[in-house]
Amino acid sequence: xxxxxxxxxxxxxxxxxxxxxxxxxxxxxxxxxxxxxxxxxxxxxxxxxxxxxxxxxxxxxxxxxxxxxxxxxxxxxxxxxxxxxxxxxxxxxxxxxxxxxxxxxxxxxxxxxxxxxxxxxxxxxxxxxxxxxxxxxxxxxxxxxxxxxxxxxxxxxxxxxxxxxxxxxxxxxxxxxxxxxxxxxxxxxxxxxxxxxxxxxxxxxxxxxxxxxxxxxxxxxxxxxxxxxxxxxxxxxxxxxxxxxxxxxxxxxxxxxxxxxxxxxxxxxxxxxxxxxxxxxxxxxxxxxxxxxxxxxxxxxxxxxxxxxxxxxxxxxxxxxxxxxxxxxxxxxxxxxxxxxxxxxxxxxxxxxxxxxxxxxxxxxxxxxxxxxxxxxxxxxxxxxxxxxxxxx
Ligand SMILES: [Zn+2]
Numbered sequence: 001x002x003x004x005x006x007x008x009x010x011x012x013x014x015x016x017x018x019x020x021x022x023x024x025x026x027x028x029x030x031x032x033x034x035x036x037x038x039x040x041x042x043x044x045x046x047x048x049x050x051x052x053x054x055x056x057x058x059x060x061x062x063x064x065x066x067x068x069x070x071x072x073x074x075x076x077x078x079x080x081x082x083x084x085x086x087x088x089x090x091x092x093x094x095x096x097x098x099x100x101x102x103x104x105x106x107x108x109x110x111x112x113x114x115x116x117x118x119x120x121x122x123x124x125x126x127x128x129x130x131x132x133x134x135x136x137x138x139x140x141x142x143x144x145x146x147x148x149x150x151x152x153x154x155x156x157x158x159x160x161x162x163x164x165x166x167x168x169x170x171x172x173x174x175x176x177x178x179x180x181x182x183x184x185x186x187x188x189x190x191x192x193x194x195x196x197x198x199x200x201x202x203x204x205x206x207x208x209x210x211x212x213x214x215x216x217x218x219x220x221x222x223x224x225x226x227x228x229x230x231x232x233x234x235x236x237x238x239x240x241x242x243x244x245x246x247x248x249x250x251x252x253x254x255x256x257x258x259x260x261x262x263x264x265x266x267x268x269x270x271x272x273x274x275x276x277x278x279x280x281x282x283x284x285x286x287x288x289x290x291x292x293x294x295x296x297x298x299x300x301x302x303x304x305x306x307x308x309x310x311x312x313x314x315x316x317x318x319x320x321x322x323x324x325x326x327x328x329x330x331x332x333x334x335x336x337x338x339x340x341x342x343x344x345x346x347x348x349x350x351x352x353x354x355x356x357x358x359x360x361x362x363x364x365x366x367x368x369x370x371x372x373x374x375x376x377x378x379x380x381x382x383x384x385x386x387x388x389x390x391x392x393x
Contacts, residue, residue: 001177001178001227001228001230001231002224002226002227002228003177003221003224003228003230004224005037005222005223005224006037006041006132006133006157006221006222006224007037007040007041007042007132007222008037008040009033009036009037009039009040010036010037010039010040010065011036012036013032013035013036013039016109017035017039017063017109020063020107020109021035021063024038024062024063029225029226030223030225033223034223034224034225035063037222037223037224038062038063038064038065038219038222038223039063039064039065039109040065041064041065041066041132041133041222042064042065042066042068042130042131042132042133043059043064043066043067043068043131043132043133043134043135043218043222044067044068044069044070044127044128044130044131044133044134044135045059045067045068045069045070045134045135045137046070046119046134046135046136046137046138046143046147047070047071047136047137047138047139048069048070048071048083048085048086048095048096048098048099048137049071049073049079049083049095049137049139050082050083050137050139050163050202050204050206050207050211051135051136051137051161051163051207051210051211051214052069052071052083052085052099052135052137052211053082053083053084053085053086053099053207053211054084054085054207054208054211054212054215055135055137055161055211055214055215055218056069056085056099056102056103057084057085057102057103057106058211058212058215059135059215059218060102060103060106060107060110061106061107062215062219063107063109063110064110064218064222065109065110065111066110066111066112066113066131067103067110067111067112067113068112068113068114068115068127068130068131069095069096069099069100069103069112069113069114069115070096070115070117070119070127071094071095071096071099071115071116072094072096072116072117072118073094073095074092074093074094074095075090075091075092075093075094075095075098076091077091079095081204082202082204082205082206082207083095083207084207084208085098085099085102085103086098086099086102094116096114096115096116097114097116100112100114113130115127119143119146119147120146121146121266121267121268121270122392124146124147124150124266125150125153125154125266128150128151128154128156129154131156132156132222133156133157133158133159133218133221133222134147134151134156134157134158134159135158135159135161135214135215135218136158136159136160136161137161137211137214139162140274141188141189141274142270142271142273142274143270144160144162144181145181145182145188145267145270145273145274146266146267146270147160147181148160148173148180148181148182148256149182149256149263149266149267150266151173151175151180152173152175152180152256152257153265153266155175155176156174157172157173157174157176157177157221157230158172158173158174159171159172159173159214159217159218159221159229160172160173160181160214161210161211161213161214162210163202163206163207163210164202165201165202165203165206166203166206166237166238166239167206167235167236167237167238168206168209168210168235168236168238169210169233169234169235169236170210170213170214170217170229170233170234170236171184171229171232171233171234171248172217172221172228172229172230172232173230174221174228174230175250175256175257177230177231178230178231178248178250179231179248179249179250179251179254179257180250180254180256180257182251182254182255182256182257182263183248183249183250183251183254183257183258184233184248186251186254186255188273188274203238206236206238209236209238210236213229213234213236217229229245231247231248231249231250232245232246232247232248233245233246233247233248269353269354269377269380271353271355272353272354272355278359278362280359280362280366281355281358281359281361281362282358283362284358284361284362284365285358285361285374288361288365288372288373288374289373289374289375289376290348290373290374290375290376291375291376291377291381291385292375292376292377292381292382292384292385292386293385293386295307295321295348295350295375295382295386296382296385296386298346298348299322299323303346304344304345304346305323305345305346305348306325306341306342306345306346306347306348307321307323307324307325307348307350308324308325308326308327308341308347308348308349308350308360309321309324309325309326309327309350309351309379310327310328310329310332310349310350310351310356310357310360311326311328311329311351311352311356311379312328313326313328315352318391319379319383319390319391319392320379321350321379321382324350325340327340329351329356329357329359329360332360332363332364333359333360333363335363335367338364338367341364341369343369346371346373347364347369347371347372347373348372348373348374348375349361349364349372349373349374349375350374350375350378350379350382351374351378351379352378352379352380353377353378353379353380354374354375354376354377354378354381357374357375357378358374360374361373361374380392
């Protein structure tokens with residue numbers, strides 16, 4: 001199925017641009033019209049990592065006029081095996097800035113927009129709405145579902161890709177014309193079932209194979225050339241050296257883009273939705289969960305509460321619940337901090353959203369603190385229910 005071009009052409013190309021893009025201009029299907037559309041296009045790349053590297057470099061070289069880069073991370077030496085947009089001298093720098101420098105070096109005519117922040121439910125709509133098309137290069141399910149939901153709710157097409165070891169997949173999700181990611185994967189995999197690249201590894205060059213499909217599809221959607229991968233899933237097996245294209249149908253029962261959607265807004269917490277907690281943690285919180293409001297009531301009624309913040313020190317610096325003692329989750333899981341917990345007081349754990357505190361609660365209960373509880377929704381729930389003057393982060 002071919003689709004009309006996503007963006008209108010820019011009024012003109014300069015003489016320098018005509019020289020630079022001559023190999024595109026002599027392709028009859030692209031030509032001046034297609035190149036002007038690329039010039040006018042605004043594309044956001046979510047993540048400047050494995051997939052984001054080749055995607056950004058080729059989108060820049062192709063002459064996409066505005067390229068947004070969103071990444072909150074810094075360049076680590078272990079990234080350089082595949083994230084070719086960064087170099088040795090970039091180690092320690094914010095990825096978004098390092099990637100922006102490479103983009104400018106490849107093509108000075110690109111307007112680069114840096115979003116040196118993490119994408120979350122509070123900024124995703126505002127950021128996405130500045131672009132025509134999204135290229136998703138994220139490596140975790142929580143962000144992936146959020147990208148999908150935001151794109152569908154805003155009516156934006158996006159090019160998705162995923163990589164693991166020797167396998168890759170790619171598709172174009174555009175609910176107006178075909179399925180969305182939820183049509184293909186209605187539910188995230190159970191926690192622990194699918195290891196991340198950090199845990200399971202990835203062949204570096206696989207990023208180029210999948211990233212190049214993503215850029216190819218982006219160019220096709222922007223210019224209206226060819227048949228975009230809407231309703232198709234590309235499955236690449238590097239060991240077999242095979243590409244398979246699988247048909248994906250729009251699911252009439254899709255919770256998001258189906259006939260009777262149940263997801264009509266972004267979810268409160270994508271980490272929760274993706275079950276970032278282990279089975280042990282899920283069991284530990286049963287009958288051991290209180291609300292932020294209940295915590296406040298306990299404190300006010302004079303109950304002897306030992307409130308423990310299991311987040312990291314930097315988060316504790318940003319915002320804290322009054323009376324909380326900082327003991328990061330890692331120190332509880334390792335057993336190192338267990339001696340700091342009193343036997344005779346009501347232990348209450350909390351984190352930012354309730355995921356880490358559930359994990360810590362499981363460890364604490366296993367160590368014999370049977371009456372310990374955690375706060376559902378963590379600091380974010382506290383801000384919402386008890387003290388909206390505190391900064392959410
Ligand atoms: Zn759907």
